[in-house]
Amino acid sequence: MTTAAVPIDTVSIDVVMPTYNGAAYLGAQLSSLQHQTHMPRRVMICDDGSSDSTGLILRRWHKSWSAVDLVEADEPQQGATRRFHHLLTTVAGRGDLPDLLAFCDQDDEWFEDKLERAVAWHRQQDAAVPALYCSAAVLTDQRMVPVGQSPKWRREPAFRNALVENIALGCTIVLNRAALELLNREWPRGVIAHDWWAYLVVSGAGGQVYFDPEPSLNYRQHNRNAIGMAHSALGQLVGRIRRIATGQMPPLLAQARALADAYGDDLTPEARQQLDRFINVQKTTGNRLTALVAPVVRRQRLIDNLVLRLMLAFGTLR
Known part of the structure; x- marks a missing residue:
């Protein structure tokens, strides 16, 4: 079901990003957020107990860009899934909920129209129905040299797929307010990953899930987050x-x-x-x-x- 389009410049977006020892690439990622054609209202960042200069970089950005909002961790070194959950519940706990919420990793670089494209899809949806936008990504090495592309899924997203496979790459996800409110509860221990859980919950609750086959960012691969390349x-x-x-x-x-x-x-x-x-x-x-x-x-x-x-x-x- 669709509704009359909402003017694109009235759509507010908050970005949530956990960090952990991300000093090497954090500045480039924040710069890509700062140069979005649809600017985020807030960039909420929670550090997971970094031992490098991540904290110093975050404090500098907090001083130079008013959108940056540093969120204190409830407990350090809880991992990405728990940290994303903490950020999501922090956003939901404030009185001024955004229209959309975007997940962000610390070491990628977003294309300048990433948020604009997500907004364009979301504003055609019924705001009362949970909705999740995600996309493909350009895979790069640690120096941001392209080496391939994440899968372009051919079949439509569906709950029966979400039960056994995640097609929603977390750093590309943009949720609407209804999805944010749906996910705003305690997550049980069985959650495999924050992005998979979002895909599973939204699709199971009858929400809209859209996979955009066009990449929206450069996904920097390293030992902790490599996506397998296609083989025979x-x-x-x-x-x-x-x-x-x-x-x-x-x-x-x-x-x-x-x-x-x-x-x-x-x-x-x-x-x-x-x-x-x-x-x-x-x-x-x-x-x-x-x-x-x-x-x-x-x-x-x-x-x-x-x-x-x-x-x-x-x-x-x-």
């Missing part, structure tokens, strides 16, 4: 089977159970039915066989669906 189909299959055998697959069922506990009453009837089927998929041989013939979940790629079915058949989902 055989290579992908071998890699996925190896991850299954070594227990490196994310705990999908644990996250699904966490969703049922935290948001069971907020899901659409269809999503709740899909969630219950998925949670119980490995409990009996009959459930496994049914899932092989009529799967309740799906991933974006054919090869990933094959691996998923193998996991269901052998009962290795956790």
Whole structure:
């Protein structure tokens, strides 16, 4: 459902960014935020206990750019997911909620029209319905030299996909106020990642999720955040089977159970039915066989669906 377009220059956006030992690239990222064609109202930053000069850089930016708002950490070194949650609840706890909320990493560089493009999509949506915008990204090395591109997902975002796969790259996510309010509650221990959780909750609650195939930023890759580049189909299959055998697959069922506990009453009837089927998929041989013939979940790629079915058949989902 769409509504009459809201004038683009009246849309307020807050940006939330956790930092941790990000001194090497933080200045370039903040500069890219400062040069957006649609300027953010606030850039709320929470440091996670850095031991380098990140704190000094943040204090300098706080003095030179009035939009920068430094948020004190509740507890240090809690990791990105908990830090994003802390920032989100801090924004929601203030009286002047933004129209939109953008997630931001400390070491990327945004294209100057990143926020403008997200606003253009959001202003065509019903503001009362939770909505999430995300996009592709240009993958770069540590020196910001392009080396590839994140996947251009072909299938539409959907809850049955969100149960087993995240297509919403966190640093590209822009939420509307309804989605912000939906996510503003305690997150259970089973959450795999903040971006995946946002995709899962918004899609399950009947919200709108849009994947923009055009990149909106340069995504700097390093050891902590590398996205795997595409290889041959055989290579992908071998890699996925190896991850299954070594227990490196994310705990999908644990996250699904966490969703049922935290948001069971907020899901659409269809999503709740899909969630219950998925949670119980490995409990009996009959459930496994049914899932092989009529799967309740799906991933974006054919090869990933094959691996998923193998996991269901052998009962290795956790």
